[in-house]
Amino acid sequence: MTSPTFDHARAEAAVRELLIAIGEDPDREGLKDTPARVARSYAEITAGLGQTAEDVLQTTFNLGHDELILVKDIEVWSVCEHHLVPFTGVAHVGYIPGTDGRITGLSKLARLVDVYAKRPQVQERLTTQVAESLVEILRPRGVIVVIECEHLCMTMRGVRKPGAKTITSAVRGQLRNPVTRAEAMSLIVG
Numbered sequence: 001m002t003s004p005t006f007d008h009a010r011a012e013a014a015v016r017e018l019l020i021a022i023g024e025d026p027d028r029e030g031l032k033d034t035p036a037r038v039a040r041s042y043a044e045i046t047a048g049l050g051q052t053a054e055d056v057l058q059t060t061f062n063l064g065h066d067e068l069i070l071v072k073d074i075e076v077w078s079v080c081e082h083h084l085v086p087f088t089g090v091a092h093v094g095y096i097p098g099t100d101g102r103i104t105g106l107s108k109l110a111r112l113v114d115v116y117a118k119r120p121q122v123q124e125r126l127t128t129q130v131a132e133s134l135v136e137i138l139r140p141r142g143v144i145v146v147i148e149c150e151h152l153c154m155t156m157r158g159v160r161k162p163g164a165k166t167i168t169s170a171v172r173g174q175l176r177n178p179v180t181r182a183e184a185m186s187l188i189v190g
Protein backbone atom coordinates (compact mmCIF):
# COMPACT_ATOMS: atom_id res chain seq x y z
CA MET A 1 0.00 0.00 0.00
CA THR A 2 1.38 3.41 -1.00
CA SER A 3 0.88 6.60 0.94
CA PRO A 4 -1.78 8.78 -0.76
CA THR A 5 0.63 11.69 -0.47
CA PHE A 6 3.31 9.91 -2.52
CA ASP A 7 4.04 11.81 -5.76
CA HIS A 8 5.48 9.29 -8.26
CA ALA A 9 6.20 11.83 -11.00
CA ARG A 10 8.09 14.06 -8.60
CA ALA A 11 10.08 11.17 -7.11
CA GLU A 12 11.00 10.00 -10.58
CA ALA A 13 12.16 13.48 -11.62
CA ALA A 14 14.22 13.78 -8.42
CA VAL A 15 15.98 10.45 -9.04
CA ARG A 16 16.77 11.49 -12.60
CA GLU A 17 18.29 14.73 -11.22
CA LEU A 18 20.29 12.76 -8.67
CA LEU A 19 21.71 10.53 -11.40
CA ILE A 20 22.77 13.62 -13.33
CA ALA A 21 24.24 15.14 -10.15
CA ILE A 22 26.49 12.12 -9.57
CA GLY A 23 27.77 12.37 -13.13
CA GLU A 24 25.72 9.56 -14.64
CA ASP A 25 23.75 9.53 -17.87
CA PRO A 26 20.12 8.78 -16.91
CA ASP A 27 19.33 7.97 -20.56
CA ARG A 28 21.83 5.15 -20.94
CA GLU A 29 20.32 1.70 -21.42
CA GLY A 30 20.90 0.39 -17.89
CA LEU A 31 19.51 3.50 -16.17
CA LYS A 32 16.55 4.46 -18.31
CA ASP A 33 13.97 2.68 -16.11
CA THR A 34 15.81 3.42 -12.86
CA PRO A 35 13.97 6.61 -11.85
CA ALA A 36 10.60 4.83 -12.12
CA ARG A 37 11.93 1.79 -10.25
CA VAL A 38 13.43 3.89 -7.46
CA ALA A 39 10.18 5.86 -7.17
CA ARG A 40 8.22 2.61 -6.76
CA SER A 41 10.77 1.39 -4.27
CA TYR A 42 10.48 4.59 -2.19
CA ALA A 43 6.71 4.31 -2.31
CA GLU A 44 7.02 0.91 -0.66
CA ILE A 45 9.69 1.94 1.84
CA THR A 46 7.62 4.94 3.00
CA ALA A 47 4.17 3.32 2.86
CA GLY A 48 3.76 3.80 6.62
CA LEU A 49 3.16 7.52 6.01
CA GLY A 50 -0.24 6.54 4.63
CA GLN A 51 -1.26 4.47 7.66
CA THR A 52 -2.09 5.10 11.27
CA ALA A 53 -1.82 2.96 14.40
CA GLU A 54 -5.62 3.06 14.63
CA ASP A 55 -5.82 1.42 11.18
CA VAL A 56 -3.90 -1.65 12.33
CA LEU A 57 -5.08 -1.94 15.94
CA GLN A 58 -8.77 -2.20 15.11
CA THR A 59 -9.04 -5.92 15.85
CA THR A 60 -9.34 -6.37 19.59
CA PHE A 61 -10.82 -9.13 21.68
CA ASN A 62 -11.07 -10.23 25.27
CA LEU A 63 -9.45 -13.54 26.21
CA GLY A 64 -9.34 -12.96 29.94
CA HIS A 65 -5.53 -12.96 29.80
CA ASP A 66 -4.18 -10.41 32.24
CA GLU A 67 -0.44 -11.02 32.10
CA LEU A 68 2.42 -10.15 29.78
CA ILE A 69 1.99 -10.73 26.04
CA LEU A 70 5.28 -10.37 24.17
CA VAL A 71 6.13 -10.77 20.49
CA LYS A 72 9.88 -10.80 20.06
CA ASP A 73 12.25 -10.70 17.09
CA ILE A 74 9.93 -8.77 14.78
CA GLU A 75 12.07 -7.91 11.76
CA VAL A 76 12.50 -4.16 11.26
CA TRP A 77 13.46 -2.37 8.05
CA SER A 78 13.40 1.39 8.24
CA VAL A 79 15.19 4.34 6.66
CA CYS A 80 17.27 6.75 8.68
CA GLU A 81 15.94 10.26 8.20
CA HIS A 82 19.43 11.77 8.20
CA HIS A 83 20.92 9.83 5.29
CA LEU A 84 17.95 8.00 3.75
CA VAL A 85 19.77 4.69 4.04
CA PRO A 86 18.32 1.65 5.82
CA PHE A 87 18.56 0.63 9.39
CA THR A 88 17.54 -2.91 10.18
CA GLY A 89 17.20 -5.29 13.08
CA VAL A 90 14.49 -6.56 15.39
CA ALA A 91 11.77 -5.17 17.61
CA HIS A 92 10.35 -6.77 20.73
CA VAL A 93 6.89 -5.55 21.69
CA GLY A 94 5.11 -6.54 24.89
CA TYR A 95 2.16 -5.36 26.95
CA ILE A 96 0.08 -6.25 29.98
CA PRO A 97 -3.63 -5.90 29.06
CA GLY A 98 -5.67 -3.20 30.75
CA THR A 99 -8.38 -3.76 33.35
CA ASP A 100 -10.94 -4.29 30.55
CA GLY A 101 -8.82 -7.25 29.35
CA ARG A 102 -8.72 -5.92 25.79
CA ILE A 103 -5.97 -7.45 23.65
CA THR A 104 -5.10 -7.27 19.98
CA GLY A 105 -4.00 -9.85 17.41
CA LEU A 106 -0.33 -10.83 17.60
CA SER A 107 0.29 -9.93 13.95
CA LYS A 108 -1.07 -6.45 14.67
CA LEU A 109 1.95 -5.74 16.87
CA ALA A 110 4.23 -6.48 13.91
CA ARG A 111 2.00 -4.38 11.63
CA LEU A 112 2.21 -1.54 14.15
CA VAL A 113 6.03 -1.63 14.00
CA ASP A 114 5.79 -1.36 10.20
CA VAL A 115 3.46 1.65 10.32
CA TYR A 116 6.19 3.63 12.05
CA ALA A 117 9.21 1.92 10.44
CA LYS A 118 8.09 2.49 6.84
CA ARG A 119 8.94 6.17 6.74
CA PRO A 120 12.03 8.35 7.28
CA GLN A 121 12.74 7.69 10.92
CA VAL A 122 15.14 7.73 13.86
CA GLN A 123 15.26 4.67 16.04
CA GLU A 124 14.35 6.51 19.26
CA ARG A 125 11.17 7.96 17.74
CA LEU A 126 10.20 4.62 16.20
CA THR A 127 10.48 3.00 19.64
CA THR A 128 8.47 5.71 21.38
CA GLN A 129 5.75 5.84 18.73
CA VAL A 130 5.12 2.09 18.93
CA ALA A 131 4.89 2.25 22.74
CA GLU A 132 2.70 5.36 22.89
CA SER A 133 0.23 4.16 20.30
CA LEU A 134 -0.27 0.93 22.25
CA VAL A 135 -0.84 2.97 25.41
CA GLU A 136 -3.37 5.25 23.70
CA ILE A 137 -5.33 2.65 21.79
CA LEU A 138 -5.29 -0.48 23.98
CA ARG A 139 -5.10 1.25 27.38
CA PRO A 140 -2.90 -1.56 28.71
CA ARG A 141 -1.49 -1.66 32.24
CA GLY A 142 2.05 -1.70 30.88
CA VAL A 143 4.03 -1.61 27.64
CA ILE A 144 7.61 -2.48 26.75
CA VAL A 145 9.22 -1.90 23.36
CA VAL A 146 12.87 -2.75 22.75
CA ILE A 147 14.43 -2.25 19.32
CA GLU A 148 17.91 -3.40 18.26
CA CYS A 149 19.18 -2.18 14.89
CA GLU A 150 22.26 -1.79 12.77
CA HIS A 151 22.35 1.52 10.89
CA LEU A 152 23.82 1.28 7.42
CA CYS A 153 24.79 4.95 7.65
CA MET A 154 27.31 3.80 10.29
CA THR A 155 28.38 0.78 8.25
CA MET A 156 28.64 1.59 4.55
CA ARG A 157 29.74 5.21 4.96
CA GLY A 158 30.79 7.76 7.58
CA VAL A 159 32.25 6.17 10.69
CA ARG A 160 32.17 2.66 9.06
CA LYS A 161 31.62 0.44 12.07
CA PRO A 162 29.89 -2.70 10.84
CA GLY A 163 28.28 -4.73 13.60
CA ALA A 164 27.60 -1.80 15.93
CA LYS A 165 24.08 -2.21 17.29
CA THR A 166 21.84 0.51 18.68
CA ILE A 167 19.40 -0.59 21.36
CA THR A 168 16.49 1.63 22.36
CA SER A 169 13.64 1.01 24.77
CA ALA A 170 10.35 2.62 25.75
CA VAL A 171 8.66 1.31 28.88
CA ARG A 172 5.32 2.51 30.19
CA GLY A 173 2.98 1.82 33.12
CA GLN A 174 3.42 -1.29 35.28
CA LEU A 175 6.34 -2.50 33.19
CA ARG A 176 8.37 0.31 34.71
CA ASN A 177 8.21 -1.64 37.96
CA PRO A 178 11.72 -3.18 38.35
CA VAL A 179 10.45 -6.75 38.94
CA THR A 180 8.01 -6.78 36.00
CA ARG A 181 10.52 -5.02 33.79
CA ALA A 182 13.24 -7.54 34.70
CA GLU A 183 10.87 -10.42 33.88
CA ALA A 184 10.05 -8.94 30.47
CA MET A 185 13.72 -8.20 29.76
CA SER A 186 14.71 -11.75 30.64
CA LEU A 187 12.16 -13.07 28.12
CA ILE A 188 13.48 -10.64 25.48
CA VAL A 189 17.15 -11.45 26.08
CA GLY A 190 16.58 -15.17 26.62
Ligand SMILES: Nc1nc2c(ncn2[C@@H]2O[C@H](COP(=O)(O)OP(=O)(O)OP(=O)(O)O)[C@@H](O)[C@H]2O)c(=O)[nH]1
Residues within 6 Å of the ligand: 080, 081, 082, 121, 122, 123, 124, 151, 153, 154, 157, 158, 159
Ligand atom coordinates in the same frame (compact mmCIF):
# COMPACT_ATOMS: atom_id res chain seq x y z
N1 LIG B 1 20.11 9.33 17.56
C1 LIG B 1 20.08 8.82 16.32
N2 LIG B 1 21.03 9.19 15.45
C2 LIG B 1 20.98 8.64 14.23
C3 LIG B 1 20.01 7.73 13.81
N3 LIG B 1 20.28 7.38 12.53
C4 LIG B 1 21.38 8.07 12.18
N4 LIG B 1 21.82 8.84 13.20
C5 LIG B 1 22.95 9.74 13.34
O1 LIG B 1 22.66 11.01 12.84
C6 LIG B 1 23.88 11.74 12.89
C7 LIG B 1 23.89 12.81 11.83
O2 LIG B 1 25.08 13.53 12.07
P1 LIG B 1 25.64 14.71 11.15
O3 LIG B 1 26.95 15.16 11.73
O4 LIG B 1 24.57 15.72 10.94
O5 LIG B 1 25.83 13.97 9.74
P2 LIG B 1 27.14 13.27 9.13
O6 LIG B 1 28.20 14.29 8.88
O7 LIG B 1 26.69 12.50 7.93
O8 LIG B 1 27.58 12.31 10.32
P3 LIG B 1 28.42 10.93 10.30
O9 LIG B 1 27.42 9.82 10.16
O10 LIG B 1 29.11 10.89 11.65
O11 LIG B 1 29.36 10.97 9.14
C8 LIG B 1 24.97 10.69 12.77
O12 LIG B 1 25.70 10.68 13.99
C9 LIG B 1 24.20 9.37 12.63
O13 LIG B 1 24.87 8.26 13.21
C10 LIG B 1 19.02 7.37 14.76
O14 LIG B 1 18.11 6.57 14.49
N5 LIG B 1 19.10 7.93 15.99
Ligand SMILES: [Zn+2]
Residues within 6 Å of the ligand: 080, 081, 082, 083, 084, 085, 151, 153, 154
Ligand atom coordinates in the same frame (compact mmCIF):
# COMPACT_ATOMS: atom_id res chain seq x y z
ZN1 LIG C 1 21.80 7.78 9.00
